[in-house]
Amino acid sequence: MKSYGIGVDIGGTTVKIGVFESDGTLVKTWEIPTRTEDEGSHILGDIALSVKEKLKEEEISLEEVKGIGMGVPGPVTEEGLVLKCVNLGWGVFHAAKVMSDLVGLPVKVGNDANVAALGEMWQGGGKGCDSLVLLTLGTGVGAGIVLNQRILTGCSGAAGEVGHMHVNLTETESCSCGNKGCLEQYTSATGVVRLMKRYFASHQEADSLVDRNKAFSAKDVFDAAREGDKAALCVVEEFGEYLGNALAALACVVNPEAFVIGGGMAAAGDILMDIVEKNYRNYAFHAVKDAKVLRATLGNMAGIYGGAKMALSE
């Protein structure tokens, strides 16, 4: 008899679901819309129904499924208690128990960034590692930490909130969280745009491939830097210094085998990876300097991989 694990990644718009064999082979993946109305009370029922239908289609019996692992966009305690998911309309409740009752399978639940980190370790950029930190550089900066193949949750589900590590004592602008000087203010896509605007403000005469008079993106900045644009290169260097330094701090705390870099910004490729790695090696304490700096490979599938891995683990 085969043994399957089901990974579920609940986002604010769609739910991604994947059925995996225990060796990591993806059997089937699909999406359903996330119905956030009525305080998100339909979400788990919709997922349960959809999973049962697909298993029937695939001729997989419930007995062959070891369980379901779900990633949700909010803090989750070690025991699987969801503390709040604003994007889903959810308050505090035991989502794993409710889902398990609905579908008749063991269910585990974790924060989506943490679950994605587990996915990257299982079948992605961090395959073969026992411990890693996944940094997701998108509109914001998210992270998931896996140590000894287990997700690090923290006492209130807030471990891995590295986007809000305070990295600059002299910042004057506020982060979305209300603090000033968070890592996210320098190393997210919005952060890079902000750094570029700052550069233009303090270099009024600077020539650049980035058009300061139009809206531009972090991608525009990295594209220009790749062409050798001096202004963009300054900003990319600043980005790399903040991020490499943060990785060095993280390494002194949890001493992971690898850092895995993902999220929309990682599409910038070598120029981004090289600058992050250079700065990491520069700032890291000697005992942790050898940590690998790797690229995430699963993209937005990392969550369903990680969910399935949770389901398949003891």
Add this chain to the structure above:
Amino acid sequence: MKSYGIGVDIGGTTVKIGVFESDGTLVKTWEIPTRTEDEGSHILGDIALSVKEKLKEEEISLEEVKGIGMGVPGPVTEEGLVLKCVNLGWGVFHAAKVMSDLVGLPVKVGNDANVAALGEMWQGGGKGCDSLVLLTLGTGVGAGIVLNQRILTGCSGAAGEVGHMHVNLTETESCSCGNKGCLEQYTSATGVVRLMKRYFASHQEADSLVDRNKAFSAKDVFDAAREGDKAALCVVEEFGEYLGNALAALACVVNPEAFVIGGGMAAAGDILMDIVEKNYRNYAFHAVKDAKVLRATLGNMAGIYGGAKMALSE
């Protein structure tokens, strides 16, 4: 039949040993010198002999002892492999196995700072917590991290090396590790003296209770600050800003229930604890702002408590 655990804290000069009941009651504690000659090859034999003698004196049989937990001054892997202890003359070897063969009991081994953190959680300032970070502020800055009642080791035994978190991008002086801008350069006893000297250098006319023309200690700085000395207060504030900010970063990474502050400098008392806590609350991300900031209570006994707790744990 009673059940005992033995804690051993191996320092460069003396070995502290303690016999504990399983409820944390200290039955007997003593010290022996650390013989570091001949590449430290006598150390474990000396401890084994001394433990056996004391157990006989106390009329405790080996059957009543669950095991020995040892803290050593160097990195130790998850599996108990000692990677190197320069102060003891030790290279890479499996200290737990050697000790176990010598004494005929199960032996666990960990890094001394980590083991001390476990001790503070078991019977010290962090009693009742499931996760904490112990910061030891002495000549240097050490730390031990305990999550879910287990020591966080890291992939190469370097987790909790927070003294070498890089916290200042603009530092020009070098840390003992070779980097520039490590936390230890601002928040150790030597760091505080350095900050005070810097203050004097940039405030030539400043009046202070600290005599700039004589050698002074971190204690002198805190003593002067307690008397309202303006120069010393500036330095204490700077110290607090660096340390509170580092705790805030740590909280975003591992989300512990508490920070426990120990080491020689913690003797400065309320003035130190208050400034650290104030800065922590100021810089911490909202989801982790509630972490407790506590004082260590076991002093240099934390290591034997933690060792015994390791021995008594499954």
